[in-house]
Amino acid sequence: MQNILILGANGRIACFAEQDLLAKTNYQLIYFLRNSSRLTIQNPNREQVIEGDATKVSDLERALVGVDIVYANLAGKDIVQQAQAIVQAMQKQGIRRIYWVSSLGIYDEVPGAFGVWNNQTLDGYLQPYAKAAAIIEAAPLDSTIIRPAWLTNQNEVNYEITHKNEPFKGTEVSRKTVGVVISELIQNPQKAINDSLGINKPNTDGDKPAWY
Template identity: 55%
Template sequence: MTQVLVLGANGQIAKLAEERFFADSDVSVRLFLRNASRLGDLGNKAEVIEGDVTDEAALAKAVHGSDVVYANLSGSNIEAQAKLVVNALHTEHVTRLIWISTLGIYDEVPGKFGKWNNQTLGSYITNYAAAAKVLEESDLDYTIIRPAWLTNKDEIDYETTQKGETFKGTEVSRKSVADFVYQLVKDPTKEIGHSVGLNKPNTDGDKPAWY
Protein backbone atom coordinates (compact mmCIF):
# COMPACT_ATOMS: atom_id res chain seq x y z
CA MET A 1 0.00 0.00 0.00
CA THR A 2 1.39 3.39 -1.04
CA GLN A 3 0.43 6.37 1.11
CA VAL A 4 0.31 9.48 -1.08
CA LEU A 5 -0.20 13.02 0.18
CA VAL A 6 -1.58 15.59 -2.27
CA LEU A 7 -0.73 19.22 -1.52
CA GLY A 8 -3.08 21.66 -3.23
CA ALA A 9 -5.67 18.93 -3.57
CA ASN A 10 -8.34 21.09 -5.23
CA GLY A 11 -6.22 21.90 -8.27
CA GLN A 12 -7.48 20.76 -11.67
CA ILE A 13 -4.59 18.38 -12.35
CA ALA A 14 -4.64 17.20 -8.74
CA LYS A 15 -8.31 16.23 -8.89
CA LEU A 16 -7.74 14.21 -12.07
CA ALA A 17 -4.82 12.40 -10.40
CA GLU A 18 -6.94 11.80 -7.31
CA GLU A 19 -9.55 10.00 -9.40
CA ARG A 20 -6.82 7.59 -10.46
CA PHE A 21 -5.65 7.14 -6.87
CA PHE A 22 -9.19 6.52 -5.59
CA ALA A 23 -9.70 3.78 -8.18
CA ASP A 24 -6.53 1.96 -7.09
CA SER A 25 -6.91 -0.21 -4.00
CA ASP A 26 -3.14 -0.19 -3.52
CA VAL A 27 -3.03 3.59 -3.02
CA SER A 28 -4.08 5.29 0.22
CA VAL A 29 -4.81 9.01 -0.23
CA ARG A 30 -4.42 12.01 2.05
CA LEU A 31 -5.55 15.40 0.71
CA PHE A 32 -4.25 18.74 2.03
CA LEU A 33 -5.83 22.06 1.00
CA ARG A 34 -6.85 25.43 2.39
CA ASN A 35 -10.60 24.97 2.11
CA ALA A 36 -11.66 21.35 2.55
CA SER A 37 -15.32 22.08 1.78
CA ARG A 38 -14.41 22.65 -1.87
CA LEU A 39 -13.87 18.91 -2.30
CA GLY A 40 -17.37 17.95 -1.23
CA ASP A 41 -18.11 14.63 0.44
CA LEU A 42 -15.51 12.05 -0.56
CA GLY A 43 -16.76 9.41 1.84
CA ASN A 44 -13.96 7.05 2.78
CA LYS A 45 -11.96 7.63 -0.39
CA ALA A 46 -9.41 9.85 1.33
CA GLU A 47 -8.32 11.52 4.53
CA VAL A 48 -8.89 15.25 4.09
CA ILE A 49 -6.80 17.79 6.02
CA GLU A 50 -7.54 21.49 5.94
CA GLY A 51 -4.47 23.67 6.16
CA ASP A 52 -1.97 25.90 4.41
CA VAL A 53 1.55 24.89 3.39
CA THR A 54 2.81 28.05 5.10
CA ASP A 55 1.71 26.53 8.43
CA GLU A 56 4.81 24.47 9.17
CA ALA A 57 3.27 22.40 11.97
CA ALA A 58 0.16 21.51 9.94
CA LEU A 59 2.27 20.66 6.91
CA ALA A 60 4.61 18.40 8.85
CA LYS A 61 1.65 16.61 10.42
CA ALA A 62 0.16 16.00 6.97
CA VAL A 63 3.48 14.73 5.59
CA HIS A 64 3.98 12.30 8.50
CA GLY A 65 3.77 8.68 7.38
CA SER A 66 3.59 9.45 3.66
CA ASP A 67 5.46 7.40 1.07
CA VAL A 68 5.04 9.98 -1.71
CA VAL A 69 4.20 13.68 -1.54
CA TYR A 70 2.67 15.17 -4.68
CA ALA A 71 2.68 18.98 -4.67
CA ASN A 72 0.26 20.79 -6.96
CA LEU A 73 0.90 24.28 -5.60
CA SER A 74 0.79 27.78 -7.07
CA GLY A 75 1.24 31.41 -6.14
CA SER A 76 3.77 34.21 -6.28
CA ASN A 77 5.34 32.78 -3.11
CA ILE A 78 6.00 29.39 -4.72
CA GLU A 79 9.72 29.51 -3.85
CA ALA A 80 8.87 29.96 -0.17
CA GLN A 81 6.34 27.13 -0.43
CA ALA A 82 9.02 24.89 -1.93
CA LYS A 83 11.35 25.59 0.98
CA LEU A 84 8.61 24.77 3.48
CA VAL A 85 7.73 21.52 1.70
CA VAL A 86 11.37 20.44 1.57
CA ASN A 87 11.79 21.21 5.27
CA ALA A 88 8.63 19.28 6.17
CA LEU A 89 9.79 16.22 4.26
CA HIS A 90 13.17 16.38 5.98
CA THR A 91 11.50 16.72 9.38
CA GLU A 92 9.30 13.69 8.76
CA HIS A 93 12.01 11.63 7.02
CA VAL A 94 10.04 11.41 3.76
CA THR A 95 12.14 11.54 0.60
CA ARG A 96 9.88 11.15 -2.47
CA LEU A 97 8.43 14.36 -3.89
CA ILE A 98 6.56 14.99 -7.15
CA TRP A 99 6.37 18.70 -8.01
CA ILE A 100 4.34 20.44 -10.70
CA SER A 101 6.23 23.34 -12.28
CA THR A 102 5.97 24.99 -15.69
CA LEU A 103 7.74 25.06 -19.05
CA GLY A 104 10.46 27.63 -19.64
CA ILE A 105 12.22 27.59 -16.27
CA TYR A 106 15.54 26.68 -17.93
CA ASP A 107 14.99 28.82 -21.03
CA GLU A 108 14.51 25.46 -22.78
CA VAL A 109 11.58 26.45 -25.00
CA PRO A 110 12.84 27.20 -28.51
CA GLY A 111 12.08 29.76 -31.20
CA LYS A 112 9.06 32.02 -31.48
CA PHE A 113 7.09 29.89 -29.03
CA GLY A 114 9.82 30.29 -26.43
CA LYS A 115 9.83 34.06 -26.89
CA TRP A 116 6.02 34.19 -26.68
CA ASN A 117 6.00 31.92 -23.62
CA ASN A 118 8.55 34.08 -21.80
CA GLN A 119 6.66 37.29 -22.60
CA THR A 120 3.29 35.80 -21.63
CA LEU A 121 4.34 34.15 -18.37
CA GLY A 122 6.92 36.74 -17.27
CA SER A 123 7.70 36.56 -13.54
CA TYR A 124 5.69 33.34 -13.25
CA ILE A 125 8.63 31.56 -14.91
CA THR A 126 11.16 33.28 -12.66
CA ASN A 127 9.26 32.27 -9.51
CA TYR A 128 8.86 28.65 -10.60
CA ALA A 129 12.52 28.47 -11.63
CA ALA A 130 13.51 29.58 -8.14
CA ALA A 131 11.23 26.94 -6.60
CA ALA A 132 12.69 24.21 -8.82
CA LYS A 133 16.18 25.24 -7.75
CA VAL A 134 15.17 24.68 -4.11
CA LEU A 135 14.27 21.08 -4.95
CA GLU A 136 17.32 20.50 -7.10
CA GLU A 137 19.61 21.68 -4.31
CA SER A 138 17.92 19.40 -1.76
CA ASP A 139 18.76 15.75 -1.12
CA LEU A 140 15.17 14.63 -1.81
CA ASP A 141 14.14 12.06 -4.40
CA TYR A 142 12.27 14.69 -6.39
CA THR A 143 10.67 14.72 -9.82
CA ILE A 144 9.85 18.12 -11.31
CA ILE A 145 7.16 18.09 -14.01
CA ARG A 146 7.16 20.91 -16.59
CA PRO A 147 3.92 20.71 -18.59
CA ALA A 148 3.28 22.58 -21.82
CA TRP A 149 0.24 24.87 -21.99
CA LEU A 150 -2.65 22.95 -20.50
CA THR A 151 -5.88 21.82 -22.12
CA ASN A 152 -8.97 20.07 -20.78
CA LYS A 153 -9.04 17.57 -23.64
CA ASP A 154 -10.23 14.10 -22.64
CA GLU A 155 -7.05 12.36 -23.75
CA ILE A 156 -3.87 10.81 -22.45
CA ASP A 157 -1.28 11.59 -25.11
CA TYR A 158 2.16 12.84 -24.16
CA GLU A 159 5.88 12.55 -24.64
CA THR A 160 8.69 13.68 -22.37
CA THR A 161 11.93 15.63 -22.50
CA GLN A 162 14.58 15.99 -19.85
CA LYS A 163 16.38 19.01 -18.40
CA GLY A 164 19.07 20.02 -20.87
CA GLU A 165 16.95 18.97 -23.85
CA THR A 166 14.92 21.30 -26.04
CA PHE A 167 11.26 21.42 -25.03
CA LYS A 168 8.83 20.01 -27.58
CA GLY A 169 5.30 21.01 -28.51
CA THR A 170 3.03 23.73 -27.20
CA GLU A 171 0.24 21.93 -25.35
CA VAL A 172 -0.65 18.91 -23.23
CA SER A 173 -3.86 17.81 -21.52
CA ARG A 174 -4.29 18.01 -17.77
CA LYS A 175 -5.40 14.39 -17.96
CA SER A 176 -2.00 13.50 -19.45
CA VAL A 177 -0.15 15.26 -16.63
CA ALA A 178 -2.32 13.46 -14.08
CA ASP A 179 -1.51 10.15 -15.76
CA PHE A 180 2.23 10.87 -15.50
CA VAL A 181 1.83 11.71 -11.81
CA TYR A 182 -0.09 8.47 -11.27
CA GLN A 183 2.63 6.43 -13.01
CA LEU A 184 5.26 7.98 -10.73
CA VAL A 185 3.20 7.15 -7.64
CA LYS A 186 2.82 3.56 -8.83
CA ASP A 187 6.57 3.26 -9.42
CA PRO A 188 8.31 5.84 -7.21
CA THR A 189 11.73 4.76 -8.54
CA LYS A 190 10.99 6.38 -11.91
CA GLU A 191 12.46 9.77 -12.85
CA ILE A 192 14.18 10.39 -9.50
CA GLY A 193 16.25 13.56 -9.64
CA HIS A 194 14.81 14.46 -13.02
CA SER A 195 13.04 17.55 -14.32
CA VAL A 196 10.69 16.27 -17.01
CA GLY A 197 9.00 18.28 -19.76
CA LEU A 198 5.57 17.01 -20.84
CA ASN A 199 3.93 17.77 -24.16
CA LYS A 200 1.47 16.32 -26.64
CA PRO A 201 3.36 15.07 -29.71
CA ASN A 202 3.10 17.03 -32.95
CA THR A 203 1.83 20.25 -31.39
CA ASP A 204 4.79 22.42 -32.36
CA GLY A 205 3.99 26.01 -33.30
CA ASP A 206 4.59 29.67 -32.50
CA LYS A 207 2.01 29.53 -29.68
CA PRO A 208 -0.74 27.17 -28.47
CA ALA A 209 -3.40 26.53 -31.13
CA TRP A 210 -6.16 28.39 -29.26
CA TYR A 211 -4.23 31.70 -29.10
Template identity: 50%
Template sequence: MTKVLIVGAHGQTARIVTDRLLNETDDQLVLFLRNSSRLNQYETNDRVELVDGDILDTDSLAKTMDGVDIVYSNVGGPNLADQATSLLNAMKQAGKKRLIFISSLGAYHEVPGKFGEWNEQAIADYLPGFRKSAQLIEASNTDYTMIRPAWMSNKDEINYETTQKTEPFKGTEVSRKSIADFVIKLLNDPTKHIGESVGLNKPNTDGDKPEWI
Protein backbone atom coordinates in the same frame (compact mmCIF):
# COMPACT_ATOMS: atom_id res chain seq x y z
CA MET B 1 -0.63 -0.04 -0.16
CA THR B 2 0.86 3.45 -0.52
CA LYS B 3 -0.09 6.58 1.39
CA VAL B 4 0.07 9.66 -0.82
CA LEU B 5 -0.04 13.29 0.30
CA ILE B 6 -1.44 15.61 -2.39
CA VAL B 7 -0.61 19.24 -1.63
CA GLY B 8 -2.82 21.68 -3.51
CA ALA B 9 -5.42 18.96 -3.90
CA HIS B 10 -8.13 21.20 -5.37
CA GLY B 11 -6.12 21.80 -8.54
CA GLN B 12 -7.64 20.38 -11.70
CA THR B 13 -4.82 17.93 -12.39
CA ALA B 14 -4.70 16.88 -8.73
CA ARG B 15 -8.40 16.06 -8.82
CA ILE B 16 -7.91 13.83 -11.87
CA VAL B 17 -5.06 12.07 -10.05
CA THR B 18 -7.22 11.66 -6.93
CA ASP B 19 -10.09 10.07 -8.81
CA ARG B 20 -7.82 7.73 -10.73
CA LEU B 21 -6.03 6.61 -7.58
CA LEU B 22 -9.33 5.89 -5.87
CA ASN B 23 -10.62 3.98 -8.91
CA GLU B 24 -7.45 2.11 -9.89
CA THR B 25 -5.48 1.50 -6.68
CA ASP B 26 -5.91 0.79 -2.99
CA ASP B 27 -3.75 3.81 -2.01
CA GLN B 28 -4.59 5.92 1.01
CA LEU B 29 -4.80 9.65 0.20
CA VAL B 30 -4.20 12.75 2.30
CA LEU B 31 -5.66 15.76 0.49
CA PHE B 32 -4.11 19.02 1.73
CA LEU B 33 -5.65 22.31 0.61
CA ARG B 34 -7.08 25.61 1.70
CA ASN B 35 -10.80 25.31 2.46
CA SER B 36 -11.06 21.54 2.40
CA SER B 37 -14.86 21.78 2.13
CA ARG B 38 -14.30 22.21 -1.62
CA LEU B 39 -13.57 18.47 -1.72
CA ASN B 40 -16.32 17.37 0.65
CA GLN B 41 -17.38 14.71 -1.87
CA TYR B 42 -14.61 12.60 -0.34
CA GLU B 43 -15.66 13.09 3.30
CA THR B 44 -17.23 9.64 3.58
CA ASN B 45 -14.44 7.80 1.76
CA ASP B 46 -12.44 5.83 4.33
CA ARG B 47 -9.34 5.97 2.11
CA VAL B 48 -9.27 9.77 2.10
CA GLU B 49 -8.17 12.22 4.80
CA LEU B 50 -9.03 15.86 4.14
CA VAL B 51 -6.69 18.43 5.70
CA ASP B 52 -7.46 22.14 5.72
CA GLY B 53 -4.09 23.88 5.72
CA ASP B 54 -1.62 26.41 4.36
CA ILE B 55 1.54 25.13 2.67
CA LEU B 56 3.47 28.04 4.20
CA ASP B 57 2.73 26.67 7.69
CA THR B 58 5.73 24.36 7.70
CA ASP B 59 5.15 22.73 11.09
CA SER B 60 1.53 21.91 10.33
CA LEU B 61 2.47 20.53 6.92
CA ALA B 62 5.19 18.36 8.47
CA LYS B 63 2.67 16.88 10.92
CA THR B 64 0.38 16.07 8.00
CA MET B 65 3.17 13.97 6.49
CA ASP B 66 3.06 11.44 9.32
CA GLY B 67 2.82 7.98 7.75
CA VAL B 68 3.00 9.34 4.20
CA ASP B 69 5.11 7.51 1.59
CA ILE B 70 5.06 10.01 -1.31
CA VAL B 71 4.44 13.75 -1.51
CA TYR B 72 2.85 15.09 -4.70
CA SER B 73 2.81 18.89 -4.96
CA ASN B 74 0.29 20.56 -7.26
CA VAL B 75 0.63 24.11 -5.90
CA GLY B 76 1.41 27.20 -7.94
CA GLY B 77 1.46 30.97 -7.95
CA PRO B 78 4.01 33.80 -8.06
CA ASN B 79 5.29 32.81 -4.59
CA LEU B 80 6.04 29.23 -5.64
CA ALA B 81 9.61 29.48 -4.33
CA ASP B 82 8.30 30.29 -0.83
CA GLN B 83 5.88 27.38 -1.06
CA ALA B 84 8.65 25.05 -2.23
CA THR B 85 10.88 26.19 0.64
CA SER B 86 8.19 25.38 3.20
CA LEU B 87 7.41 22.06 1.52
CA LEU B 88 11.07 20.99 1.49
CA ASN B 89 11.55 22.06 5.11
CA ALA B 90 8.44 20.11 6.11
CA MET B 91 9.70 17.02 4.30
CA LYS B 92 13.08 17.30 6.04
CA GLN B 93 11.37 17.77 9.40
CA ALA B 94 9.14 14.75 8.78
CA GLY B 95 11.92 12.60 7.31
CA LYS B 96 10.24 12.21 3.91
CA LYS B 97 12.17 11.72 0.68
CA ARG B 98 9.99 11.04 -2.39
CA LEU B 99 8.63 14.18 -4.03
CA ILE B 100 6.67 14.71 -7.24
CA PHE B 101 6.53 18.43 -8.01
CA ILE B 102 4.61 20.21 -10.76
CA SER B 103 6.74 22.98 -12.26
CA SER B 104 6.43 24.55 -15.71
CA LEU B 105 7.97 24.82 -19.12
CA GLY B 106 10.48 27.65 -19.13
CA ALA B 107 11.99 26.76 -15.77
CA TYR B 108 15.42 26.42 -17.42
CA HIS B 109 15.07 28.82 -20.37
CA GLU B 110 14.68 25.61 -22.37
CA VAL B 111 11.78 26.62 -24.64
CA PRO B 112 13.12 27.47 -28.12
CA GLY B 113 12.04 29.83 -30.87
CA LYS B 114 9.10 32.19 -31.08
CA PHE B 115 7.05 30.08 -28.68
CA GLY B 116 9.81 30.41 -26.10
CA GLU B 117 9.86 34.18 -26.55
CA TRP B 118 6.06 34.34 -26.27
CA ASN B 119 6.03 32.08 -23.21
CA GLU B 120 8.59 34.28 -21.43
CA GLN B 121 6.19 37.20 -21.75
CA ALA B 122 2.98 35.29 -21.12
CA ILE B 123 4.02 33.85 -17.75
CA ALA B 124 6.64 36.45 -16.81
CA ASP B 125 5.17 36.93 -13.31
CA TYR B 126 5.44 33.20 -12.57
CA LEU B 127 8.76 32.19 -14.13
CA PRO B 128 10.97 33.51 -11.29
CA GLY B 129 9.06 31.23 -8.88
CA PHE B 130 9.38 28.22 -11.18
CA ARG B 131 13.10 28.84 -11.66
CA LYS B 132 13.91 29.41 -8.00
CA SER B 133 11.81 26.43 -6.84
CA ALA B 134 13.62 24.22 -9.37
CA GLN B 135 16.96 25.31 -7.92
CA LEU B 136 15.76 24.65 -4.39
CA ILE B 137 14.45 21.18 -5.21
CA GLU B 138 17.56 20.18 -7.12
CA ALA B 139 19.72 21.30 -4.16
CA SER B 140 17.57 19.37 -1.66
CA ASN B 141 18.15 15.83 -0.43
CA THR B 142 14.78 14.67 -1.72
CA ASP B 143 14.22 11.94 -4.28
CA TYR B 144 12.41 14.34 -6.56
CA THR B 145 10.79 14.26 -9.95
CA MET B 146 9.89 17.66 -11.36
CA ILE B 147 7.29 17.79 -14.11
CA ARG B 148 7.35 20.70 -16.57
CA PRO B 149 4.11 20.64 -18.56
CA ALA B 150 3.40 22.68 -21.66
CA TRP B 151 0.33 24.90 -21.65
CA MET B 152 -2.43 22.83 -20.12
CA SER B 153 -5.72 21.97 -21.80
CA ASN B 154 -8.83 20.13 -20.64
CA LYS B 155 -8.93 17.90 -23.72
CA ASP B 156 -10.26 14.41 -23.09
CA GLU B 157 -7.09 12.64 -24.18
CA ILE B 158 -3.92 11.02 -22.90
CA ASN B 159 -1.22 11.75 -25.45
CA TYR B 160 2.22 12.99 -24.46
CA GLU B 161 5.94 12.73 -24.93
CA THR B 162 8.78 13.71 -22.60
CA THR B 163 11.99 15.71 -22.72
CA GLN B 164 14.79 16.14 -20.20
CA LYS B 165 16.00 19.48 -18.80
CA THR B 166 19.06 19.42 -21.06
CA GLU B 167 16.91 19.09 -24.19
CA PRO B 168 14.92 21.80 -26.00
CA PHE B 169 11.27 21.73 -24.94
CA LYS B 170 8.88 20.33 -27.55
CA GLY B 171 5.34 21.35 -28.41
CA THR B 172 3.06 24.01 -26.98
CA GLU B 173 0.32 22.12 -25.14
CA VAL B 174 -0.58 19.03 -23.15
CA SER B 175 -3.80 17.83 -21.56
CA ARG B 176 -4.27 17.71 -17.80
CA LYS B 177 -5.28 14.07 -18.23
CA SER B 178 -1.85 13.44 -19.75
CA ILE B 179 -0.06 15.13 -16.85
CA ALA B 180 -2.16 13.12 -14.42
CA ASP B 181 -1.27 9.93 -16.28
CA PHE B 182 2.44 10.62 -15.87
CA VAL B 183 1.92 11.35 -12.16
CA ILE B 184 0.00 8.09 -11.76
CA LYS B 185 2.86 6.17 -13.38
CA LEU B 186 5.30 7.71 -10.88
CA LEU B 187 3.02 6.92 -7.95
CA ASN B 188 2.65 3.34 -9.13
CA ASP B 189 6.43 2.97 -9.52
CA PRO B 190 8.18 5.61 -7.37
CA THR B 191 11.62 4.36 -8.48
CA LYS B 192 11.15 5.95 -11.91
CA HIS B 193 12.59 9.34 -12.94
CA ILE B 194 14.24 10.11 -9.58
CA GLY B 195 16.42 13.20 -9.83
CA GLU B 196 14.92 14.19 -13.17
CA SER B 197 13.09 17.27 -14.43
CA VAL B 198 10.77 16.01 -17.14
CA GLY B 199 9.08 18.14 -19.79
CA LEU B 200 5.64 16.96 -20.95
CA ASN B 201 3.98 17.93 -24.21
CA LYS B 202 1.53 16.59 -26.76
CA PRO B 203 3.43 15.44 -29.86
CA ASN B 204 3.17 17.50 -33.05
CA THR B 205 1.91 20.67 -31.37
CA ASP B 206 4.84 22.89 -32.30
CA GLY B 207 3.95 26.50 -33.06
CA ASP B 208 4.30 30.08 -31.95
CA LYS B 209 1.49 29.75 -29.37
CA PRO B 210 -0.96 27.14 -28.09
CA GLU B 211 -3.71 26.61 -30.66
CA TRP B 212 -6.46 28.20 -28.55
CA ILE B 213 -4.68 31.55 -28.10
Protein backbone atom coordinates in the same frame (compact mmCIF):
# COMPACT_ATOMS: atom_id res chain seq x y z
CA MET C 1 0.29 0.02 0.21
CA GLN C 2 1.46 3.62 0.07
CA ASN C 3 0.32 6.80 1.79
CA ILE C 4 0.32 9.69 -0.68
CA LEU C 5 0.09 13.29 0.51
CA ILE C 6 -1.35 15.55 -2.19
CA LEU C 7 -0.65 19.25 -1.60
CA GLY C 8 -3.15 21.49 -3.39
CA ALA C 9 -5.46 18.51 -3.66
CA ASN C 10 -8.31 20.47 -5.22
CA GLY C 11 -6.08 21.65 -8.07
CA ARG C 12 -7.34 20.72 -11.50
CA ILE C 13 -4.45 18.42 -12.43
CA ALA C 14 -4.49 16.92 -8.94
CA CYS C 15 -8.14 15.91 -9.32
CA PHE C 16 -7.30 13.86 -12.42
CA ALA C 17 -4.34 12.21 -10.67
CA GLU C 18 -6.55 11.37 -7.68
CA GLN C 19 -9.21 9.73 -9.88
CA ASP C 20 -6.53 7.65 -11.58
CA LEU C 21 -4.89 6.60 -8.30
CA LEU C 22 -8.27 5.66 -6.81
CA ALA C 23 -9.08 3.55 -9.86
CA LYS C 24 -5.71 1.83 -10.36
CA THR C 25 -4.21 1.41 -6.86
CA ASN C 26 -5.13 0.67 -3.28
CA TYR C 27 -3.09 3.63 -1.98
CA GLN C 28 -4.30 5.89 0.80
CA LEU C 29 -4.70 9.48 -0.43
CA ILE C 30 -4.28 12.37 2.01
CA TYR C 31 -5.64 15.61 0.60
CA PHE C 32 -4.02 18.81 1.87
CA LEU C 33 -5.79 22.03 0.94
CA ARG C 34 -6.80 25.38 2.33
CA ASN C 35 -10.56 24.94 2.14
CA SER C 36 -11.69 21.35 2.66
CA SER C 37 -15.36 22.03 1.88
CA ARG C 38 -14.43 22.21 -1.81
CA LEU C 39 -13.59 18.51 -2.08
CA THR C 40 -16.04 15.66 -2.43
CA ILE C 41 -14.86 12.42 -0.85
CA GLN C 42 -15.85 9.27 -2.76
CA ASN C 43 -14.18 6.62 -0.63
CA PRO C 44 -13.72 7.57 3.04
CA ASN C 45 -11.72 4.38 3.62
CA ARG C 46 -9.02 5.60 1.25
CA GLU C 47 -9.34 9.41 1.23
CA GLN C 48 -8.51 11.70 4.13
CA VAL C 49 -8.61 15.50 4.19
CA ILE C 50 -6.29 17.81 6.11
CA GLU C 51 -6.80 21.57 6.00
CA GLY C 52 -3.58 23.52 5.82
CA ASP C 53 -1.47 26.13 4.07
CA ALA C 54 1.58 24.97 2.13
CA THR C 55 3.61 28.00 3.29
CA LYS C 56 3.27 26.85 6.91
CA VAL C 57 5.85 24.31 8.07
CA SER C 58 3.74 23.31 11.09
CA ASP C 59 0.70 22.51 8.90
CA LEU C 60 2.91 20.44 6.60
CA GLU C 61 4.64 18.57 9.42
CA ARG C 62 1.26 17.55 10.80
CA ALA C 63 0.12 16.29 7.40
CA LEU C 64 3.36 14.40 6.69
CA VAL C 65 3.06 11.93 9.57
CA GLY C 66 3.15 8.40 8.09
CA VAL C 67 3.44 9.62 4.51
CA ASP C 68 5.53 7.76 1.88
CA ILE C 69 5.24 10.09 -1.12
CA VAL C 70 4.46 13.81 -1.53
CA TYR C 71 2.80 15.16 -4.68
CA ALA C 72 2.77 18.97 -4.76
CA ASN C 73 0.23 20.47 -7.19
CA LEU C 74 0.58 24.04 -6.03
CA ALA C 75 0.49 27.52 -7.53
CA GLY C 76 0.68 31.15 -6.55
CA LYS C 77 2.97 34.11 -6.04
CA ASP C 78 4.31 32.53 -2.84
CA ILE C 79 5.44 29.33 -4.61
CA VAL C 80 9.02 29.90 -3.39
CA GLN C 81 7.91 30.04 0.27
CA GLN C 82 5.85 26.90 -0.35
CA ALA C 83 8.90 25.06 -1.70
CA GLN C 84 11.03 26.17 1.24
CA ALA C 85 8.42 25.11 3.78
CA ILE C 86 7.89 21.72 2.11
CA VAL C 87 11.62 20.93 2.04
CA GLN C 88 11.94 21.91 5.70
CA ALA C 89 8.93 19.83 6.78
CA MET C 90 9.92 16.77 4.72
CA GLN C 91 13.44 16.80 6.14
CA LYS C 92 12.07 17.13 9.66
CA GLN C 93 9.78 14.11 9.10
CA GLY C 94 12.42 12.10 7.21
CA ILE C 95 10.41 11.79 3.98
CA ARG C 96 12.31 11.84 0.68
CA ARG C 97 10.07 11.27 -2.36
CA ILE C 98 8.39 14.28 -3.95
CA TYR C 99 6.71 15.09 -7.26
CA TRP C 100 6.63 18.84 -7.92
CA VAL C 101 4.42 20.35 -10.64
CA SER C 102 6.12 23.35 -12.23
CA SER C 103 5.98 24.77 -15.74
CA LEU C 104 7.60 24.64 -19.15
CA GLY C 105 10.24 27.33 -19.51
CA ILE C 106 11.84 27.26 -16.05
CA TYR C 107 15.26 26.40 -17.52
CA ASP C 108 14.78 28.57 -20.62
CA GLU C 109 14.51 25.21 -22.40
CA VAL C 110 11.73 26.08 -24.85
CA PRO C 111 13.30 26.55 -28.29
CA GLY C 112 12.56 28.93 -31.14
CA ALA C 113 9.82 31.50 -31.53
CA PHE C 114 7.57 29.69 -29.05
CA GLY C 115 10.33 29.97 -26.44
CA VAL C 116 10.59 33.72 -26.99
CA TRP C 117 6.80 34.11 -26.79
CA ASN C 118 6.63 31.87 -23.71
CA ASN C 119 9.32 33.86 -21.88
CA GLN C 120 7.58 37.14 -22.68
CA THR C 121 4.08 35.92 -21.83
CA LEU C 122 5.14 34.25 -18.58
CA ASP C 123 7.49 37.01 -17.42
CA GLY C 124 7.04 37.46 -13.67
CA TYR C 125 5.60 33.94 -13.29
CA LEU C 126 8.49 31.87 -14.60
CA GLN C 127 11.12 33.38 -12.28
CA PRO C 128 9.53 32.30 -8.97
CA TYR C 129 8.55 28.96 -10.51
CA ALA C 130 12.19 28.43 -11.55
CA LYS C 131 13.44 29.37 -8.10
CA ALA C 132 10.93 27.08 -6.38
CA ALA C 133 11.88 24.13 -8.62
CA ALA C 134 15.57 24.81 -7.96
CA ILE C 135 14.92 24.67 -4.20
CA ILE C 136 13.26 21.26 -4.57
CA GLU C 137 16.04 19.97 -6.85
CA ALA C 138 18.82 21.18 -4.54
CA ALA C 139 17.24 19.65 -1.42
CA PRO C 140 18.36 16.24 -0.13
CA LEU C 141 15.17 14.67 -1.48
CA ASP C 142 14.28 12.22 -4.26
CA SER C 143 12.46 14.62 -6.55
CA THR C 144 10.76 14.61 -9.91
CA ILE C 145 9.91 17.99 -11.41
CA ILE C 146 6.96 17.96 -13.82
CA ARG C 147 6.95 20.65 -16.54
CA PRO C 148 3.64 20.65 -18.44
CA ALA C 149 3.17 22.56 -21.67
CA TRP C 150 0.30 25.06 -21.85
CA LEU C 151 -2.65 23.31 -20.25
CA THR C 152 -5.97 22.44 -21.89
CA ASN C 153 -9.12 20.84 -20.53
CA GLN C 154 -9.37 18.35 -23.42
CA ASN C 155 -10.68 14.95 -22.38
CA GLU C 156 -7.68 13.04 -23.71
CA VAL C 157 -4.47 11.35 -22.62
CA ASN C 158 -1.79 11.91 -25.26
CA TYR C 159 1.79 12.84 -24.53
CA GLU C 160 5.49 12.68 -25.10
CA ILE C 161 8.20 13.36 -22.53
CA THR C 162 11.39 15.39 -22.66
CA HIS C 163 14.03 15.35 -19.96
CA LYS C 164 16.15 18.02 -18.31
CA ASN C 165 18.76 19.50 -20.67
CA GLU C 166 16.64 18.54 -23.70
CA PRO C 167 14.73 21.14 -25.73
CA PHE C 168 11.04 21.26 -24.82
CA LYS C 169 8.67 19.93 -27.51
CA GLY C 170 5.20 21.08 -28.50
CA THR C 171 3.03 23.83 -27.06
CA GLU C 172 0.12 22.21 -25.23
CA VAL C 173 -1.02 19.22 -23.15
CA SER C 174 -4.25 18.31 -21.37
CA ARG C 175 -4.59 18.50 -17.58
CA LYS C 176 -5.99 14.97 -17.71
CA THR C 177 -2.80 13.75 -19.38
CA VAL C 178 -0.60 15.36 -16.74
CA GLY C 179 -2.71 13.87 -13.95
CA VAL C 180 -2.48 10.39 -15.45
CA VAL C 181 1.29 10.70 -15.99
CA ILE C 182 1.75 11.76 -12.36
CA SER C 183 -0.38 8.84 -11.19
CA GLU C 184 1.80 6.46 -13.23
CA LEU C 185 4.96 8.01 -11.79
CA ILE C 186 3.64 7.68 -8.24
CA GLN C 187 2.98 3.99 -8.96
CA ASN C 188 6.66 3.63 -10.03
CA PRO C 189 8.48 5.81 -7.49
CA GLN C 190 11.90 4.35 -8.33
CA LYS C 191 11.61 5.92 -11.81
CA ALA C 192 12.59 9.50 -12.72
CA ILE C 193 14.32 10.21 -9.41
CA ASN C 194 16.12 13.57 -9.66
CA ASP C 195 14.80 14.02 -13.18
CA SER C 196 12.70 16.85 -14.59
CA LEU C 197 10.10 15.84 -17.14
CA GLY C 198 8.62 18.05 -19.83
CA ILE C 199 5.15 16.82 -20.89
CA ASN C 200 3.53 17.86 -24.17
CA LYS C 201 0.99 16.60 -26.66
CA PRO C 202 2.78 15.28 -29.77
CA ASN C 203 2.56 17.28 -33.01
CA THR C 204 1.59 20.55 -31.35
CA ASP C 205 4.68 22.51 -32.33
CA GLY C 206 4.06 26.13 -33.22
CA ASP C 207 4.94 29.72 -32.42
CA LYS C 208 2.15 29.87 -29.80
CA PRO C 209 -0.49 27.54 -28.35
CA ALA C 210 -3.18 26.99 -31.01
CA TRP C 211 -5.83 29.08 -29.22
CA TYR C 212 -3.66 32.25 -29.11
